[in-house]
Amino acid sequence: MGKQRITVCLPPVGPDGLKQAIGQAMAPFRYDREDRPHPGWVGEWSHWFVSGAGCLFDVMPGHEDDPRLVRYDDWTDDPDDLPPSRCHGGPRGILDLETPRAAEARRAGGTWRAYHAFAELHPPALPFHHFAERARTMEPGHAREAAVAAFRAQPLIRAIEADPALEERFSSDPVLYFDEDRETYVARHTAAVLPTPALLTLDGRWVEGGGPDYEQMFNACLDGLPGDTVVVRVLYHS
Template sequence: MGKQRITVCLPPVRPDGLKKAIGQAMAPFYYDREDRPHPDWVGEWSYWFVSGAGCLFDVMPGHEDDPRLVRYDDWTAPEDLPPFRCHGGPRAILDLDTARATVARRAGGTWTAYHTFADRYPPVLPFHHFAERARPLEPEHAREAAVASFRSQPLIQAIEADPFLEARFTSDPALHFDEDLETHVARHVAAVLSTPALLTLDGRWVEGGGPDYEQMFNAYLDGLPGDTMVVRVLYHS
């Protein structure tokens, strides 16, 4: 049980009817709904709030004063959002591309920097390679042996010697950078907008993780009609 966010997609709705519309869309997934589809049915939420803190949307330039933008957060204390940020609004006036473009540039730069640096050393293997190789050992010795073998690699030693490099390239770089540039950038870009769950226009509650879910999430938002309301919601599960 805990709190997480869902992105709720709704037909066009006036600002004064937004919470009612969200409630109607969320209602089929309420824990204590009376008309349960079957005896073993389990709902998704016990309470919810309009809240996009940590996953705010950007606003398309020129639309900062549109009254349909959602600028309040029911979960946190009152906030003074900058004009170009919001918790939701019509799909057409949400700027979904700027944040993705920023992450694409950053991810591409990091991938290039890593491979430029790594080319100075022998090829590196990810930690799970050594963990698998150490599996036949006694459990109390297996991880110790895997860690020692993993850290003996010259590239890992060079990264561990520099906190800046470890922060930028991670402690297990082969796991994160052993893919081509296009795949690496696409994976990071897909993670920018997604929330752990998505409530679609046709009433499907979709949860997931990893690249496939994140790519689906982005494609779904990109394909929505421009007047669709897209709102971040925090719910207790």
């Protein structure tokens, strides 16, 4: 079994009815439901917990004391001690979706600029796949090692690998990682801030995925929800 998080969208519901509402929304996707749609049907989860650790929501300033905010975590043994500005969910209208996206946009933009400024200090470099493709024409045996050695011999790559902080910031294959304009790079990273691996939509669709299309859909879905829609992070076992 594995654990995964899903963002569940619910019609307006108060704190006392939240878990029941989540259960009703999740029920059609339970493994052992009795009314299986067809003999080969397989569900998505065996049990779930309200839990947003690692993907908490920001709270709109001025709404930190709203009793509708979800501040407990069913998965942890110890009481959840969240700062007032963070929560596991609540009405969409009092969740601050823009602040974390804006912060990531600033971070990503700064990283993009820093990499290109650093890269300009060195001769142009090539991504690893260039050397990997060339190695395919070599005799078997040490082709992979030769490709890695040639890639790492480039001055830019040597300079980055010499500083663990730079390698962590710029990645181990920076030419490929930053091979897009700043606007595209920033948009890609910003879109990845809010999504969980799965989304249960307000109309009852369980959507899983990854990559730009899923992330764009996820953000558009949350942005378009009515303000009283309850959005909550859930950890489920599959």
